[in-house]
Every structure is written in C-alpha cells, then in structure tokens.
Amino acid sequence: MATTSQSFQRSPEGANSEFVPVARAENVMGLIGNTPLLEITKITAGLLRPGVRIFAKLEGFNPGGSVKDRPALKMIMEGLRKGELVPGKTIIDSTSGNTGIALAMLGAALGFPVELVMAANASRERKKIIQAFGAKIIYSDPLEGSDGAILLCRKIIERNPERYFKPDQYANENNPLAHFETTGPEIWRQTKGAVTHFIAGLGTGGTVMGTGRYLKMRNPAVKVIGVEPDDAMHGLEGLKHMASSIVPPIYHEEELDDKIQVSTEDAYEMVYALGQIEGVLVGQSSGAAMVAALKVARGLREGCVVTIFPDFGEKYLSTNLWIGWKSWTRDRLSHLLAKCKTESESVIT
Amino acid sequence: MPVQIRVPTPLRRFTGGADVVTAEGSSLREVLDDLERKHPGLRERLLDENGELRRFVNIYINGDDVRFLDNLSSKVKDGDDISIVPAIAGGR
Numbered sequence: 082m083a084t085t086s087q088s089f090q091r092s093p094e095g096a097n098s099e100f101v102p103v104a105r106a107e108n109v110m111g112l113i114g115n116t117p118l119l120e121i122t123k124i125t126a127g128l129l130r131p132g133v134r135i136f137a138k139l140e141g142f143n144p145g146g147s148v149k150d151r152p153a154l155k156m157i158m159e160g161l162r163k164g165e166l167v168p169g170k171t172i173i174d175s176t177s178g179n180t181g182i183a184l185a186m187l188g189a190a191l192g193f194p195v196e197l198v199m200a201a202n203a204s205r206e207r208k209k210i211i212q213a214f215g216a217k218i219i220y221s222d223p224l225e226g227s228d229g230a231i232l233l234c235r236k237i238i239e240r241n242p243e244r245y246f247k248p249d250q251y252a253n254e255n256n257p258l259a260h261f262e263t264t265g266p267e268i269w270r271q272t273k274g275a276v277t278h279f280i281a282g283l284g285t286g287g288t289v290m291g292t293g294r295y296l297k298m299r300n301p302a303v304k305v306i307g308v309e310p311d312d313a314m315h316g317l318e319g320l321k322h323m324a325s326s327i328v329p330p331i332y333h334e335e336e337l338d339d340k341i342q343v344s345t346e347d348a349y350e351m352v353y354a355l356g357q358i359e360g361v362l363v364g365q366s367s368g369a370a371m372v373a374a375l376k377v378a379r380g381l382r383e384g385c386v387v388t389i390f391p392d393f394g395e396k397y398l399s400t401n402l403w404i405g406w407k408s409w410t411r412d413r414l415s416h417l418l419a420k421c422k423t424e425s426e427s428v429i430t
Numbered sequence: 431m432p433v434q435i436r437v438p439t440p441l442r443r444f445t446g447g448a449d450v451v452t453a454e455g456s457s458l459r460e461v462l463d464d465l466e467r468k469h470p471g472l473r474e475r476l477l478d479e480n481g482e483l484r485r486f487v488n489i490y491i492n493g494d495d496v497r498f499l500d501n502l503s504s505k506v507k508d509g510d511d512i513s514i515v516p517a518i519a520g521g522r
C-alpha cells in the first residue's frame with residue numbers, strides 16, 4: 082500500500098499530480114486545541130439580563146476527548162525537549178481520568194509505553210479507552226481514592242526511578258502553562274476580548290490557573306472563579322475538594338477572585354438539562370461548571386461569562402451519573418434554576 | 431453481633447480517622463442508623479433528603495453492590511463485610 086500512504090504525505094512538488102487530501106493535521110498532536118465556544122441560550126432563557134451571555138468551551142472536541150490533551154501534550158513535549166523523556170523510558174502517572182487517556186493517546190502516537198496508576202473504581206469506559214491506546218493500568222485501593230493512586234505511583238517509581246518519566250500534572254508548571262499558551266489566547270480571540278468572567282472546575286487547578294493568568298494579563302478586570310465539589314465525598318469526576326485533598330503545588334488559591342461550591346446532585350441535574358434542552362451531552366464536571374456559571378451570570382448587569390466544559394458525556398454512560406435520569410423532566414430544571422442564584426456578592430460588577 | 435464497615439478516605443473525618451468501623455443491624459438501613467448514632471453526620475453523606483442512597487455512593491455487602499440486592503432493605507448478617515465506595519475514582 083506504499084502508493085496510498087505516500088499520497089498522504091505532504092510533498093509540494095507532487096501536490097499537483099497526486100491526490101493530496103485536505104488534512105487538518107499530520108498527527109494527533111496537531112489536532113489538540115482550537116476548540117469551539119458554544120453559547121448557552123436555552124437553559125438561560127429569561128434568566129439573564131440582556132447584556133449578559135454565557136459561553137462554554139467544548140473541550141470534548143480534542144482528539145483524546147478532553148481538556149487534558151493540552152497539558153499532557155505540553156508536559157510530554159517539554160520532557161522530550163529537556164531530555165527527561167528519552168527512548169527506552171516509560172511514561173507513568175497516577176490518573177484515572179482524562180489525563181490518563183491523553184497520555185495513553187500521546188504515548189501511542191509518539192511510540193512510548195505508558196503505565197497509569199488508578200483506583201480500581203475508575204469507570205469501565207476509561208479503562209477500556211486507555212487500554213485501547215495500548216497503555217497498561219495498575220490498580221490502587223478504591224477506598225483510598227486518587228490520593229491512594231498518587232502514593233502507589235510514587236512507590237513504583239522509587240523501585241525503578243531511571244525507568245520512568247512522570248509528567249506529574251499536579252506539580253508540573255507546564256500544566257498551567259499549556260492553558261496560558263492555548264486555552265487563554267483562544268478564549269480572548271473567540272470573545273474578541275469581551276470576556277469578563279472565567280469559570281472553571283478545579284482538578285489539578287491547571288485550567289483555572291493558566292487560563293486565568295493569561296486573561297488577567299490581557300485585562301486585569303477579568304474575574305477568575307474556581308468550581309469545586311461542596312464536600313469531600315462527591316461524585317464529580319475530575320474535580321477535587323481542595324480543603325480535604327493533597328493541594329496540588331501548581332494550585333494557588335490566592336490568584337482566584339472567588340470559588341464556588343456545587344453539589345453533586347445539582348451538577349448531575351444540569352448534565353441532564355444540558356443534554357435534553359441544549360443538545361449537548363457532557364460529563365459531570367461540565368454540569369458543575371454550568372451551575373457555577375449560571376450563579377455568577379444571574380448576578381450580573383452586563384458581562385461575558387466563559388466556562389469550560391472539560392469533556393463530553395459518552396465515557397460516563399456506565400457510571401452512577403445516569404442512575405435515575407429517566408425520571409428527569411423539565412420541571413426539575415426550574416427547581417435547579419431556583420438554586421442557581423448568586424450567593425456571592427463579590428463577583429457582581 | 432457487629433458487622434464490619436470499610437470507610438473511604440473522604441468520610442474518615444466522621445470516624446476519627448478509622449478506615450474500618452463496626453455497627454449492628456439486620457438490614458443495611460439499620461446498620462446505617464447505628465453508624466449514625468456512633469458517628470454523627472455520616473449518614474447524611476450517604477443518603478439524600480428522601481432517605482435514598484445518593485447516586486454517587488456505592489455500598490457493597492460481601493462484594494455485592496446493594497443496588498443489585500435490595501438497596502437499603504438488603505439483609506445483613508453477623509460477620510458481613512460492608513464497603514462504602516465513592517462512585518468515582520476521583521482522579522484527574
């Protein structure tokens with residue numbers, strides 16, 4: 082099949098005589114970023130003052146399916162550049178989540194083996210996706226959560242330190258930097274500089290830190306707001322309850338203008354509403370972000386609120402997110418919306 | 431005779447840090463009631479305002495998910511091993 086594969090290569094000379102497909106990228110790395118903004122209009126109908134709009138950045142459009150493709154790419158590229166990641170090494174990290182999928186995808190594309198440590202109760206879809214990229218999974222105790230996976234990963238590396246490259250998204254400044262260099266500028270361009278509020282869920286804190294710093298650099302008046310679960314025991318995959326967790330070294334709470342807590346139940350209700358009313362099926366952390374965005378937007382006289390929807394919903398279909406969803410009806414939306422009122426005065430402009 | 435209950439990290443603030451506690455009862459509901467007497471505040475994290483198991487909480491009796499047994503009415507007998515497991519792995 083040499084002729085077929087050759088025709089997919091870029092060759093300026095042959096371009097006229099040979100069939101050259103209009104490709105967007107030469108490899109998956111080139112497909113990361115430049116995700117669209119979706120204006121949320123139906124759920125919000127009649128709730129916001131005329132000068133207030135909410136946009137969600139749909140990170141599910143990344144090739145690995147989530148926002149984490151951005152930091153994973155940056156951390157790996159910097160590892161390669163600095164010579165910390167060299168042929169023969171294995172990429173390892175503790176992540177049950179989207180970072181694991183992103184690392185597995187990039188490891189496959191770049192030819193590096195990948196091993197991921199995760200709690201055994203990670204969703205079935207995630208495990209399969211990660212394995213489908215050829216990565217290996219090491220399970221930690223589900224009762225110890227993500228902190229248990231972090232500790233087990235450290236132990237594995239200690240036994241064999243020279244074998245591994247660990248991107249370490251919780252402590253690697255390239256995580257927020259990826260957002261400073263891509264997510265932030267994209268939002269600035271996409272809103273033509275009109276963004277007034279940036280709202281994002283807190284996992285490692287990479288998204289909110291990096292994007293927030295860029296937007297504040299462009300316009301110091303932009304308010305940057307983090308979203309976290311309202312309790313240590315929660316069901317918001319991807320998000321962290323900071324007060325009860327190992328606080329990531331890259332996370333600097335003092336840089337935030339505000340932090341909004343969202344209950345798991347409200348976030349799940351919002352996921353159902355976004356699917357059935359807005360036509361966008363997302364994961365639970367997007368539901369939480371939307372609840373927070375509404376709380377903020379309802380308190381504004383004027384503003385352009387941008388939030389992040391970190392991923393789409395397919396990989397959660399087997400999870401508890403969907404327990405009881407069939408009884409969802411539109412009147413449950415008004416109950417939810419009644420709760421999405423501004424609690425915090427500090428964000429009102 | 432008590433049953434043994436394994437408690438996940440986010441709930442250990444209610445059990446003085448213990449990862450395993452004991453409680454008594456002949457159904458899961460009774461066990462949770464007893465647990466609440468011994469460790470006030472714990473039940474509210476597990477059950478919603480209608481007294482149903484919260485969606486993001488899984489409870490296993492001897493390894494079986496109670497949603498596939500009888501939910502809170504599931505029978506519990508001496509020596510059973512109950513695990514409370516958050517539905518998410520909590521990773522990023």
Ligand SMILES: Cc1ncc(COP(=O)(O)O)c(C=O)c1O
Binds near residue numbers: 282287320391
């Ligand atoms: C679904 C989901 N939402 C939100 C986040 C939080 O992003 P960050 O780690 O940048 O804070 C993550 C992180 O992986 C995620 O997977």
